Amino acid sequence: MAYSDKVIDHYNNPRNVGSFPKETPGVGTGLVGAPECGDVMKLQIKVNLDTGVIEDAKFKTFGCGSAIASSSLATEWLKGKTVDEAAKIKNTDIVNELKLPPVKIHCSVLAEDAIKAALTDYKEKSAARVVGAAS
Amino acid sequence: MALKFPIFMDAQSTTPVDPRVLDVMLPYFTERFGHPASRNHSFGWEAENAVDRAREQIASLIGARDPKEIIFTSGGTESINLALKGVAEMYREKGNHIVTTAIEQRAGLDVCKRLERQGFEVAYVPVGADGLIDVDLIRRAITDKTILISVMFANNEIGTIQDISSVGKLAKEKGILFHTDATQAVGKVPVNVEAMGVDLLSCTAHLIYGSKGVGALYVRRKGPRVRLAPMIDGGGHERGMRSGTLPVPLIVGFGRASEICREVMPEESARLAKMRDRLQDAILSSVDEAYLNGHPERRLPHNLNISFAYVEGESVLMGLNKESALASGSACTSATLEPSYVIAALGASTELAHSSIRFSLHRFTTGEEVEYVGRRTIEVVQRLREMSPLYELAKEGVDIKSIHWKAE
Numbered sequence: 286m287a288y289s290d291k292v293i294d295h296y297n298n299p300r301n302v303g304s305f306p307k308e309t310p311g312v313g314t315g316l317v318g319a320p321e322c323g324d325v326m327k328l329q330i331k332v333n334l335d336t337g338v339i340e341d342a343k344f345k346t347f348g349c350g351s352a353i354a355s356s357s358l359a360t361e362w363l364k365g366k367t368v369d370e371a372a373k374i375k376n377t378d379i380v381n382e383l384k385l386p387p388v389k390i391h392c393s394v395l396a397e398d399a400i401k402a403a404l405t406d407y408k409e410k411s412a413a414r415v416v417g418a419a420s
Numbered sequence: 421m422a423l424k425f426p427i428f429m430d431a432q433s434t435t436p437v438d439p440r441v442l443d444v445m446l447p448y449f450t451e452r453f454g455h456p457a458s459r460n461h462s463f464g465w466e467a468e469n470a471v472d473r474a475r476e477q478i479a480s481l482i483g484a485r486d487p488k489e490i491i492f493t494s495g496g497t498e499s500i501n502l503a504l505k506g507v508a509e510m511y512r513e514k515g516n517h518i519v520t521t522a523i524e525q526r527a528g529l530d531v532c533k534r535l536e537r538q539g540f541e542v543a544y545v546p547v548g549a550d551g552l553i554d555v556d557l558i559r560r561a562i563t564d565k566t567i568l569i570s571v572m573f574a575n576n577e578i579g580t581i582q583d584i585s586s587v588g589k590l591a592k593e594k595g596i597l598f599h600t601d602a603t604q605a606v607g608k609v610p611v612n613v614e615a616m617g618v619d620l621l622s623c624t625a626h627l628i629y630g631s632k633g634v635g636a637l638y639v640r641r642k643g644p645r646v647r648l649a650p651m652i653d654g655g656g657h658e659r660g661m662r663s664g665t666l667p668v669p670l671i672v673g674f675g676r677a678s679e680i681c682r683e684v685m686p687e688e689s690a691r692l693a694k695m696r697d698r699l700q701d702a703i704l705s706s707v708d709e710a711y712l713n714g715h716p717e718r719r720l721p722h723n724l725n726i727s728f729a730y731v732e733g734e735s736v737l738m739g740l741n742k743e744s745a746l747a748s749g750s751a752c753t754s755a756t757l758e759p760s761y762v763i764a765a766l767g768a769s770t771e772l773a774h775s776s777i778r779f780s781l782h783r784f785t786t787g788e789e790v791e792y793v794g795r796r797t798i799e800v801v802q803r804l805r806e807m808s809p810l811y812e813l814a815k816e817g818v819d820i821k822s823i824h825w826k827a828e
Contacts (some may be wrong), residue, residue, distance in 0.1 A: 288738065296738055302807050319825035320810060321770035323732050323759060327809035345809040349734040353807065 288350055289384040295354035300361050303343040305329050310414065313407025315399040324348035324392065326356045328399035330363055330371070332407055339363050339371055344399075351389040355379050355396035363400065368407065374400055427744040427789045431627075431722060431782035432576055432604060438629035438680060438783065441673045445631065448669035456666050457657060467668045474675025481678040482602070482621060483612030484638055491658045492666055492674075495635035496603035497527040498651075499622035502637050502662060503599045504531045506648030507568045507620070508540055511597070515565035519543045521553055522765045525576050528601055532570075541565070549767050550715040551580030559590055566596050573602035573611065573621075577749050577762040577778055578714030579723025581609060588617020597646060603627055603635075607681035608689060608720055613638055619646050625670065629783060630677035634670035637662075684783075692781045693721035695790045699779060700724050702794040707801055709814075713749075713763055713776055722781040725749070727763065727772040730811035731804040736777055739800035744793050749776035771810075771820075 288296070304327070305312045311332045318325040325348065331341040342360035346353045358379055363371050379385070379393035428436070437445075448470060456471045458464025475487035484490065493499045508518070520532055522544045532542045543561035547553055553571060562569075569591050574581045584600055591598035599620035602611055606621075607628035613621055624635035639661065640646045654663025681688075704710055709729035728736065733748030740746060749760025759773035779793065805811040810820055 293738075296735070299807060304812065316809065316823075320774075320820060321759075321825075323771075323774040325809050325825075327812075345807055345812055347730060347808045347810045348732050350738040352732075353735060 291358075291383050292351055292354040292385070295357040295383070296350040299344075299353060299357040301341075301343050301357065301364075302345060304345065305331055305341075305343060310334060310410075311407070313403040313405070313410065315402025315404075315406060317398040317402050318348070318395050320347065324352050324395055326352065326395055326399040328356055328359060328396075328403050330403045330407060332368060334411075337367050337369075339366050339368065348392065348395075349389070351383070351385055352392040352395065354383050355385070355392045356399060358382060359396045359400055368404060371400060372404055423788055423792055425743045426741075427793055429779050429781060429785065429789070429793055430745045430747050431785075432579075432720075432778065432780040433747060434626045434632065435629050435782050436784065437631055437673065438677060440680060441630055441677045444676045445669045445673040448672050452668075454668075456668060457655060467666075470668060470672050471666055474671045474678075477675035477679045477682075478623075478636055479638075481611070481682045482606060482623070482638060483614050483616075485614060486641055488659070489638050489641050491637045491639055491661050492671055493635045493637055493662055494633060495626070496525075496601070496622055496624035497635075499603075499624070499635045499637040500525075500527040500599075500601055501531055502648060502651050503620045503622055504528070504535065504568070504570060505651060506661065507597055507599070507646075508535050508538075509649035510647050511567040515563075515567040516540045517543070517563050517565035518568045518570065519545060519558055519561045519566055520570040521545045521547060521572065521582075523547055523551065523575055523577075523762045524570070524572050525601060525603070528570060528572065547580075547765055550718075551575060551578050551713070551762075551766055552715055552718065553582050553587075555583060555586045555590060558587060562590075562594055562596065566594070568597050568599060570599040570601070573600045573605035574609065574720050574723075575714065575762060576604050577760060577776070578725045578766075579604070579720035579780075580714040581605065581718045581720065584618065585616045591619070592617050597644070604720060607678065607685070608722065610685070613640070619644065625674035625677055628677045628681050630674045631670045634667055634674050636674070688783060689721040692785070695785060695787060696722060696724050696779070696781055698787075699790045699794045700726070702791070703797060706798050710801070711768075711772065713766060713768070722785075724779040724781075725763075725776055726779075727768065727776040728801045729772060729775060730808045730814060731801055732774050733776055735804055736775075736797070736800055739804065740793070740796055743796065746793070747778040747780070749773065749778060769821075 327345045342363040344356040346356045376393035376397040454463030454467035456467040475490045479487040606623040619640040621638035626632040713725040763773040
């Protein structure tokens with residue numbers, strides 16, 4: 286299968302590979318996929334607690350080149366967005382940007398799931414902190 | 421010598437035509453273009469003689485007693501189709517049961533699936549963790565309705581070589597026909613249909629430095645005389661089992677390729693095995709949690725299959741494919757998203773089945789190429805592990821199986 290130039294670029298020069306400590310305030314972690322399906326993505330966001338803007342994002346991915354590229358691209362797009370804006374990233378945006386073939390669309394779906402999971406984790410932790418602070 | 425890129429290390433998918441093979445083929449495209457079934461002029465006789473010589477060369481490589489036992493086809497897939505469907509149709513009155521293995525190549529499995537839809541029953545015998553079939557399991561799978569046992573000689577992914585002689589003996593004892601898919605073994609390791617008790621054998625030219633587009637099915641003529649219902653009807657060529665004009669240039673090349681393999685096999689297999697072992701040692705000694713798939717000794721000399729835990733096969737190949745050509749068991753490279761059923765059949769975790777890489781060497785592989793591919797593979801796997809959330813979790817001491825994964 287021929288890969289698009291953008292997929293190759295993200296594979297060769299992945300953006301934002303790495304991890305944040307999960308318990309740092311403002312960090313949201315999404316871990317999606319399954320090893321037996323051949324794809325696991327860990328995507329993390331670091332939100333500025335004052336502004337609600339995603340200041341940084343990191344990923345680690347087990348999967349094919351398209352899965353790596355999808356998650357790498359997602360971290361690029363997340364940076365600078367508010368939490369609400371981030372929730373609007375759709376898998377089809379990733380498909381279009383990376384020109385993923387039909388058999389690789391599941392990679393973009395997984396990246397969208399990873400974004401949603403990281404946002405949910407961030408929101409749950411913030412809510413817990415608010416509850417914790419109030420009591 | 422300077423390396424020439426890309427390096428081809430996918431020789432179990434196909435091989436380049438040996439220049440010596442091409443040389444003998446060329447005249448049969450132009451001046452010696454006759455139809456071997458033209459019985460009344462010299463063009464036909466010349467072509468027929470050339471085809472018969474190739475039959476002898478191939479018969480000699482596989483230890484067949486009579487060159488007439490070689491039936492030409494379009495390749496391994498057609499040979500397997502003809503063997504299985506041909507026996508199934510011809511011997512249907514006798515029974516409707518076939519015994520085969522779980523790790524046959526797709527052609528074998530897919531034909532069996534079709535036969536099942538047509539009312540046949542097929543037993544798929546599992547393999548052990550080392551890829552070997554337990555002949556006793558085959559014995560136990562046999563019923564009084566069994567008309568055919570089909571066991572591959574050497575596996576296309578892991579290279580494991582089965583105990584074909586023992587299966588042949590069992591088949592004789594039970595009076596059941598025995599087919600072996602030897603596409604990966606012929607020309608690489610000693611194959612002898614007489615000594616091994618094989619009744620039908622599939623092989624192909626393009627894996628032994630011949631051309632794509634031609635294969636052969638060995639069909640035993642004596643003790644027992646095997647009969648087959650043809651898949652292709654027409655002029656009654658190939659003893660009525662496979663009609664159609666023979667591709668004479670390809671067949672001539674197939675013959676010469678067989679002859680060369682027979683001559684060079686001892687030297688070539690020793691040389692390839694030595695390089696393969698060096699590659700294996702280099703990788704296994706520098707990458708943790710890399711696992712050899714298949715039997716460590718009973719395997720093809722040019723095959724190496726390794727699973728790299730925590731990285732996915734296709735992503736490894738992507739890191740290498742600018743400079744080298746390898747294969748991954750992970751069928752993520754094809755249209756389906758299934759992991760390798762062969763690696764999975766070994767009882768490996770599905771995750772490891774997604775992570776297998778096959779290195780297959782060939783006649784023209786050099787030591788420098790092996791060294792380069794080994795070094796690059798190690799680099800790519802290490803880079804991908806730095807990127808792998810599973811590797812991170814494992815290093816943190818988390819048992820990956822303890823995580824509740826939400827599968828898509």
